Amino acid sequence: MxxxxxxxxxxxxxxxxxxxxxxxxxxxxxxxxxxxxxxxxxxxxxxxxxxxxxxxxxxxxxxxxxxxxxxxxxxxxxxxxxxxxxxxxxxxxxxxxxxxxxxxxxxxxxxxxxxxxxxxxxxxxxxxxxxxxxxxxxxxxxxxxxxxxxxxxxxxxxxxxLLGCGVTTGLGAVTNIAEVESGETVAVFGCGGVGAGAILAASAVSAGEIIAVDLDAETLATMREIGATKTIDASATDPVTAIDDYVGSVDYAFECIGSPPTVTQSIEVIGPGGTAVITGTSDSDPIELDLGLFTSGIDVIGNIVGFTQPHVDIPKYVTMYQNGDLxxxxxxxxxxxxxxxxxxxxxxxxxxxxxxxxxxxxxx
Ligand SMILES: [Zn+2]
Ligand SMILES: [Zn+2]
Structure with missing residues (x-):
């Protein structure tokens, strides 16, 4: 005792x-x-x-x-x-x-x-x-x-x-679930622990464009420091329009909040054959989607803890941190x-x- x-x-x-x-x-x-x-x-x-x-x-x-x-x-x-x-x-x-x-x-x-x-x-x-x-x-x-x-x-x-849940959920979303490769384009909705993890991982694999969407200017400034190539303040701009203007669409969108409006936005910004990775929550709120979006062969995947195998992935992330890559x-x-x-x-x-x-x- x-x-x-x-x-x-x-x-x-x-x-x-x-x-x-x-x-x-x-x-x-x-x-x-x-x-x-x-x-x-x-x-x-x-x-x-x-x-x-x-x-x-x-x-x-x-x-x-x-x-x-x-x-x-x-x-x-x-x-x-x-x-x-x-x-x-x-x-x-x-x-x-x-x-x-x-x-x-x-x-x-x-x-x-x-x-x-x-x-x-x-x-x-x-x-x-x-x-x-x-x-x-x-x-x-x-x-x-x-x-x-x-x-x-x-x-x-x-x-x-930082490695027991949230940040690792974002790291795994990019590396285990989406398996983003060099040059592919990425948008991240919500830049708390999960979203920051996604941006760090996207940066580590040299994603082409890494677009960070958040409501907080200070957070967005930090996202630039850790690899975001473009930031969108969703309190001032509609992120779907802003991403359309900037790159048309992205290969991968990572929804890192678990809220219906950002789930919809993250699916709307992916191009044909693109993938949206959605962070799960225990809420049962409904989401609204245009069914036509699915005619372009998109993939929508639920993110549970970044599909992490803790004894395999956490030591890998520790090595990346120690090498200055995370x-x-x-x-x-x-x-x-x-x-x-x-x-x-x-x-x-x-x-x-x-x-x-x-x-x-x-x-x-
Ligand atoms: Zn957690
Ligand atoms: Zn079991």
């Missing part, structure tokens, strides 16, 4: 930083000394939703050091530096066996729980819910081994924390302490910054 510090959300939109009990890892689980955690829209969505089961410790983009391992754990050991991957997976189903753990449905059974359906977190003997079997807005976390990816220990924790420093816009989580959520809601990370001091 460990007394840890965690941000506990008791009801929609409010949380307190308090002492919580965390039980030891069970078989195939790992105890993590959390050092940094990305702040993601998925956290904010759960934070404000009345469909979330409270109380809960959110956080699903963690990075840290392995403190201890449960029995049967073979891939990491105490002292290893690790990235915590967002999606729980079973390892046994046909999807997991094919290297497509992002399609594993086990995560649906883990809502608020660990893989075995129980909880490790409690507060005054009352169970506290988990989030993506991770709950990394906390000084320590118990996480399934399959979600723990060892990384080079020279990697700063706040950079590691400027992750440029998109890490803010660092917060855990008692400043409110400020981090506020910035996220207002669209300020690109990616922020909560840091924890190393324990005694």
């Amino acid at each position: 460990h007394e840890i510090t965690a941000a506990v959300t008791h009801e929609p939109g409010t949380h307190t930083v308090e002492s919580v009990t965390l039980k030891d890892p069970k078989p195939n689980e790992v105890l993590i000394d959390v050092r940094a955690t990305g702040v993601c829209h998925t956290d904010y969505h759960a934070y404000t939703s009345d469909r979330t089961e409270f109380p809960v410790v959110l956080g699903h983009e963690g990075a840290g050091v392995v403190d201890a391992v449960g029995s049967n754990v073979t891939t990491v050991d105490s002292g290893d530096h690790v990235v915590l991957w967002v999606l729980p997976s079973c390892g046994d189903c046909q999807h997991c066996q094919r290297g497509q753990s992002y399609l594993c449905q086990a995560r649906k059974d883990t809502r608020g729980r660990m893989m075995d359906g129980t909880r490790r977190l409690s507060r005054s003997d009352t169970p506290v819910n988990h989030f993506y079997a991770q709950s990394s807005f906390a000084s320590m976390a118990v996480v399934p081994e399959r979600q723990v990816v060892p990384v080079d220990e020279t990697l700063p924790f706040e950079i590691s924390a 400027d992750l420093d440029a998109i890490l816009t803010d660092l917060y302490e855990i008692d400043e989580l409110d400020d981090a959520f506020e910035a996220l809601e207002s669209g300020e910054g690109i990616r922020s990370v909560v840091r924890f001091d190393p324990g005694p």
